Amino acid sequence: MSRTSLVTQMLTNDRGGRVFLAVLATVMVAVPVLNLLVPESSALHVSTYTVTLLGKYLCYALLAVALDLVWGYCGILSLGHAAFFALGGYAMGMYLMRRIGDRGVYGNPDLPDFMVFLNWHELPWYWHGFDSFLFAMIMVVLVPGLLAFVFGWLAFRSRVTGVYLSIITQALTFALMLAFFRNEMGFGGNNGLTDFKDILGFDLQSDATRVTLFAITGALLALGYVLSRYIVSSKLGRVVIAIRDAEDRARFIGYRVELYKLWVFVFSAVLAGIAGALYVPQVGIINPGEFSPLNSIELVVWVAVGGRGTLYGAVIGAVLVNYAKTFFTGALPEVWLFALGGLFVVVTVLLPRGIIGLAGQIKTHRQAKASKQSEALT
Amino acid sequence: MKPLHRLRGMMNRRRALDVPPVTAERLDVSHGPILYIEGVSVSFDGFKALNKLTLYIDDGELRCIIGPNGAGKTTMMDVITGKTRPDKGTVFFGQTLDLTQMSETEIAAAGIGRKFQKPTVFPQHSVFENLELAMQADKRVWSTLFAELSGEQRDRIEEVMTIVGLQELSKGRAALLSHGQKQWLEIGMLLMQNPRLLLVDEPVAGMTHQEMDRTAELLVSLAGKHSVVVVEHDMEFVRSIARKVTVLHEGAVLAEGSMDDVQNNPRVIDVYLGA
Ligand SMILES: Nc1ncnc2c1ncn2[C@@H]1O[C@H](COP(=O)(O)OP(=O)(O)OP(=O)(O)O)[C@@H](O)[C@H]1O
Ligand SMILES: [Mg+2]
Numbered sequence: 001m002s003r004t005s006l007v008t009q010m011l012t013n014d015r016g017g018r019v020f021l022a023v024l025a026t027v028m029v030a031v032p033v034l035n036l037l038v039p040e041s042s043a044l045h046v047s048t049y050t051v052t053l054l055g056k057y058l059c060y061a062l063l064a065v066a067l068d069l070v071w072g073y074c075g076i077l078s079l080g081h082a083a084f085f086a087l088g089g090y091a092m093g094m095y096l097m098r099r100i101g102d103r104g105v106y107g108n109p110d111l112p113d114f115m116v117f118l119n120w121h122e123l124p125w126y127w128h129g130f131d132s133f134l135f136a137m138i139m140v141v142l143v144p145g146l147l148a149f150v151f152g153w154l155a156f157r158s159r160v161t162g163v164y165l166s167i168i169t170q171a172l173t174f175a176l177m178l179a180f181f182r183n184e185m186g187f188g189g190n191n192g193l194t195d196f197k198d199i200l201g202f203d204l205q206s207d208a209t210r211v212t213l214f215a216i217t218g219a220l221l222a223l224g225y226v227l228s229r230y231i232v233s234s235k236l237g238r239v240v241i242a243i244r245d246a247e248d249r250a251r252f253i254g255y256r257v258e259l260y261k262l263w264v265f266v267f268s269a270v271l272a273g274i275a276g277a278l279y280v281p282q283v284g285i286i287n288p289g290e291f292s293p294l295n296s297i298e299l300v301v302w303v304a305v306g307g308r309g310t311l312y313g314a315v316i317g318a319v320l321v322n323y324a325k326t327f328f329t330g331a332l333p334e335v336w337l338f339a340l341g342g343l344f345v346v347v348t349v350l351l352p353r354g355i356i357g358l359a360g361q362i363k364t365h366r367q368a369k370a371s372k373q374s375e376a377l378t
Numbered sequence: 379m380k381p382l383h384r385l386r387g388m389m390n391r392r393r394a395l396d397v398p399p400v401t402a403e404r405l406d407v408s409h410g411p412i413l414y415i416e417g418v419s420v421s422f423d424g425f426k427a428l429n430k431l432t433l434y435i436d437d438g439e440l441r442c443i444i445g446p447n448g449a450g451k452t453t454m455m456d457v458i459t460g461k462t463r464p465d466k467g468t469v470f471f472g473q474t475l476d477l478t479q480m481s482e483t484e485i486a487a488a489g490i491g492r493k494f495q496k497p498t499v500f501p502q503h504s505v506f507e508n509l510e511l512a513m514q515a516d517k518r519v520w521s522t523l524f525a526e527l528s529g530e531q532r533d534r535i536e537e538v539m540t541i542v543g544l545q546e547l548s549k550g551r552a553a554l555l556s557h558g559q560k561q562w563l564e565i566g567m568l569l570m571q572n573p574r575l576l577l578v579d580e581p582v583a584g585m586t587h588q589e590m591d592r593t594a595e596l597l598v599s600l601a602g603k604h605s606v607v608v609v610e611h612d613m614e615f616v617r618s619i620a621r622k623v624t625v626l627h628e629g630a631v632l633a634e635g636s637m638d639d640v641q642n643n644p645r646v647i648d649v650y651l652g653a
Contacts, residue, residue, distance in 0.1 A: 235510070236523040242500040242511055249498045252459060253512050253571065254486035256519075263519045 010233045016356070017229055020312040021222060027054070028218040032211045048207050052282050053326065055214040057319050059279040062221045064302045064314035065228055066271035071300070072308030073232055074264045075244030077162075079296050080169030081272055083176050084144035086290035088273025090180075091143055093193035093286040094127060095136035096204075100197050113195070114188045124186045133200055140277040141270050148269030149262065156258035156265075161247075170293050177291035192287025199281050210282070217278045221315075224271050228311055231267070240264055301344045307354025316355055405489060405574060406473040412437040412575055412605045413458070418467030419629075420453055427453040429629035430467070435575070440601035442616045443609045444640075445626035446649060451609045452495055454626070455577045459492050460485045471575070487517075491573035495580045495609075497560040501553035505544050505563055508552050509535045512567035535570070542566040543592065557584035565596065576600065578608045582615050594618045625649075 011018060031054060034046040063085050070076045102109040106116040111123060129135040151172060155165060183189035202209040231237050243250045243257050251257050280286045289295075298321075306317020321343070328336040351358050405412075413435040420428040428450045435441055445451055456462035457469060460482040469477040475488055500508050513531060516522070527535075539545040542562040547555065552563060561581055568576055578597070582590045590612070598619050600606055610616050616623065616637065623640045625632040633643045640646055 231523065234523050235525040236519065238503060238507055238511060239522055241502055245500050245502055246498045248461075249494070249500065250511075251482045252486055252492050253567065254483050254517050256483050256517070259519050260522075 010229055013233065014229055016310060016312040017225065020315055021225070024218055024222055028215055032215060035211055036207060048210050051207075051210050051214050055210070055217050055282045056279060057322050058214070058217040058221050059275045059282070060299075060302070060318040060322055061315040062217075062224050062275035062278070063272050063299060064306070064318035065221075065224055065311055066268040066275065067299055068303050068308055068311055068314035069228055069231070069271075070265055070268045071303060072310070072314070073237065073244065074240045074261060076261060076265065077166045077300070078169045078265075078268075079166045079293065079300065080171075080173035081268070081299055082295035083169075083173035083291055084148060084269040084272035085276035085279070085295075086173075086176070086180075086286065086288075087144045087147065088140045088276030089280040089286040089290060090187060090193070090276075091130075091136055091139040091273070092277035092280045093196075094130040094139075094187075095133060096196040096199060096281060097193050098127075098131045099199065100195065103197055104195070112188070112193075114183075114191065115186070118183060120186075127186070137277070140273050144269040144273030144276075145266050148266045152262040152265040153258075156261045159258070170296065173291050173296055174293050177288050177293075180288035180291060188287070190288060192285055192289075193280075194285040194287075196281065196284055204281060204284065213278070213282050217282070220274060220278060224274070225311060225315070228271070231264075232311070236260070236263075298340065301340060301347075303354075304347050305343060305351075305354055307351075307356030307358075309353075310356050313354050313356035320355070405471060405475060407437040409473060410436055412439075412472060413607075414468070414470040415454070415458070416468050416470075418454075418457060418464045418469060420450075420457060420462055420464050426629050428457065428464070431626075431630055433624060433631060435605055435607055437574075438602050438605055440598065440606045440619065440621055441608070442620040442623045443607060443626060444611070444613070444616060444623060445632070449626040450629040451626055452579055453629075455492060455579055455607075455609070458485075458577060459490060483517075486571070486573075489572075489574035490577065491568040491571045491575070492577045493561075493564045493568055493579055493581060495583075497557065497564050499552040499555075499560050499563050499567070501551065503552055504549050505539065505552060505555070506535060506548045508563055509538055509566055509570050512570040514570065514572045538566045538569050541569065541596065558586065558589045561585065562589075562593070565593070569600075573604065575605045576607070578606065580610055581608065582610065582612055590615055591618075 031046055031051055034044055035048060035051050038045045040047075063081070066084075067078065067081045070078055070081075097112045100112065104113040104116075106113055108116045111120060115123070130139070151169075155168065160168065179185055180187050180192075181190050187193065196204050198204055199209065199213075202212070204210075232240070239250065239255055239260055243255070243260055247257055276286075276290070302317040302321045303314045304317070305321055306315065307313030321340075324339070324343075325336060328339055347354060353360070411434040413433075415431055415433040418428050418431045419426060427448075431450070431454065433454075443451055443454075453462060457464050458477060460477060460480055464478060471477050471485075471488060471490065477485055477490075480488065500511065503511065510527065510531075513535070515525065515531075536545065539548060542565055544555075544559060544563060544566065547559070552560065555563060561584070565578070565581065568578075581597070582593050585593060594615060597606055597608060608616075608619070620637045622635065623637050624634045625640055625643075625646050627649050632649060633640050633646050635643075
């Protein structure tokens, strides 16, 4: 079997994925057209605010795909995945900070505003290089990947699994949040990084830039999805599911379980980091709140709601839950946390396989009913 | 001593860099036995599951191990496969491979395959995929990502499916198999690994008489090319395949010999009837 036939085979076996990619492609064409070409007075016009909101959802969707890889397929319930997202976001934020140059409030060409405010006189060593977009993009991939590598290497080698692993991932993101809150860390303390002006010279406030960022996010979501699908339909994907279902058996067959987990965990962290990097220029800020343990838990809820172990379920969950969140936090802000908690309970109790599972159940139910009817007729 | 040992393990470049486990020494069975268990003791919270157990398995032999519940049979397999480390004693695979110093995966790669007491297959995978995963192949992460089945490998999987009688169920999920079929699938997975030594823990539990006969036939046919160690409670089954039987009791060998010898041994009668 050649490589291309494997890819076509992978896509023909993935009906849900084809539907998702088709919808995504449509949205990616329609939204820019409706924003840029349709006049504002028209009812069909999509506001730039909506474009950015959709772009944000797509970032969340990519993050959810990343989590589904480790949780749905490898059985690692990471409660700290938002940390990788935030690190990718900070790497992008640092580049955007350097782009501000002397356009800050203090007009200091060498230092970001918050450093001037702290009375610092020179740039800390770890800020060097972030003037370069390429360097920053490498860091977007490298920093979350490296953290996941070190963390995963220690955890998986010592065979930490299940709820213990979940707890230490949660501790990891909590520790990072506390660290990033500190002014001395040099990442802007609790205000984080903000007031960005441009990216690669393109004004971040302009419609064209916003729409381009949206389109790039959509393209990378599609790419991330296809890569993830390739992985889970490869033999490696089958090994990973085998590890999820019977770890000891996989080990006695001769697979180095810890290395497989590590590989998937690092890949997933890199995807999460990329999602974070796409998120920051669109929302215009990154602060330590992104490391908050609650964010990682919300992420798990998205995937659970959509249906884990399908990849496209994660996308659906991320978009739906965040749409609901936008609605609730606008209309009834106090209710959101309860709604989220309630949603999680309902899903775990009633829909163990999420919305995707529900769709499957309805289908088999219909088929059963139809076959009963046809039996009754004969 | 222990932390130091662990630290050394962490520094082990072979592990970190995912290079195939090169067993520098090859399996050497020139002296006859393929497995040497000498003076092995294992205790759990003071309770001695194995008590200075000494046992040799010859190359190509089919050996049955019997013994009452809790005699230490499964623990012995855990020690051989690296799942449990002995407190005392040595375990050698051939003349040269010290199993107490090898990881589970290294032991598997060196040629020891195991069937668990409770059948464990991969429930969400099809029969075919279960065998594919067990197949002897390059099991490093990157090679697995890009692995594709060759025609030869497909044939081998088909062949094993025929041997264990599951060819009709090739595409069925393993979770849906009956208990006996799961046992066979697991034996099939062992065959795919093509190990020199097979450890088979209670292969006929939950099987019908017919299924038992087929399993007996299968295990007997494997001996010679492979060495096979079978742990089983079912005496009738043991009688049907056994050449040499070892009786374990309280973590040590109580008797060894032909089925008739063993059954007439007064100490064995004592343990089995006295219990
Ligand atoms: N991980 C463990 N922790 C504590 N005790 C254990 C452990 N594993 C085994 N044991 C004990 O060691 C003894 C030997 O157990 P083992 O499973 O080897 O017996 P067995 O001969 O396989 O018995 P069976 O015929 O019931 O399978 C038992 O008393 C068991 O309770
Ligand atoms: Mg046992």
